[in-house]
Amino acid sequence: MVTDVSTGERFCGGCGFVINERIDDSGPEKRSFSKEEYEERSRTGGSSSLAKHDMGLATVIGHYDNDATGKPLSASMRITIKRLRTWDSRSQAKESHERNLRQAFSDLGRIKDKLALSDSVVEKTAYIYRKAVEKNLARGRSISGMIAASIYLACRETGTPRTLNDVACQINIKRKDVSRCYRLLLKELDLTMPVLDPIKCISRISSQAKLNEKVKRYALTILEDANKMEITAGKDPMGLAAAALYLACVINKEDVTQKVIAMAAGVTEVTIRNRHKGLRELLDIKMPSKTNVAV
């Protein structure tokens, strides 16, 4: 059992199931939500403003504290009705949410194997997806898109190396749809994803491409310099790391092609070339005093 201090939720540490929510979760936000829901519903049967006053015939409980004849309710009755109203809207919202979750989690189960996800990633995905559904972010969007974004998010959080492309391909949807949902989740759930650490990128690429330690360290110093010169802003960290590694290879006379590194980094050779060019210009400024290496 874990308590999320920021939201006050208590949830199972094992499966991410939310056991109970904070009581003032149903503050002003909730009221406006149920009102919308309300008008939406009442529109199915004629004029909306009339439907709201249809003297108890609607399937939802009206939000005016009058009785059938229009007279105000007594204080105690008002409280009773208020509670009924809460449960009324809650049960309706819950039901559709549950349907959505069932569908989503059955999808998740199928995808888990395809992407070789660990259990903890799956749990995290489920937790994220639940939050998304609670916030009504899933409405009007495809379940697969949201579940894909949740998976990607969970991977990023747990440091599981899966690219946006990996996820999108396995779920059979377009990459851009996943990334759209992903960004939405980041924004709406107030999550901040640390920018991919170039250092981690370097070790990942070099292990994938089987590069030696020396090159790795050299690439790191290149990246540090690049950071100081502020030419890294807005660039794909993977591409940057790949270019630094490539440059380090060239300088150290390692026989590694751009293609190998590009494959390992998941970027194209062109990107490596572009970054590579920039890095070389940087080195030309600062190299001459140091080692005089032919490039």
Added chain:
DNA sequence: TAAGATAAGAGGGACAT
């Protein structure tokens, strides 16, 4: 064959209207 160059196209952020 690997590396470099170039061009067209896509997706997204910033900013103004």
Added chain:
DNA sequence: ATGTCAGTCTTATCTTA
């Protein structure tokens, strides 16, 4: 809310060493 703009990355094709 919608359109425009600059910058990035990708794909594809051609040239060069």
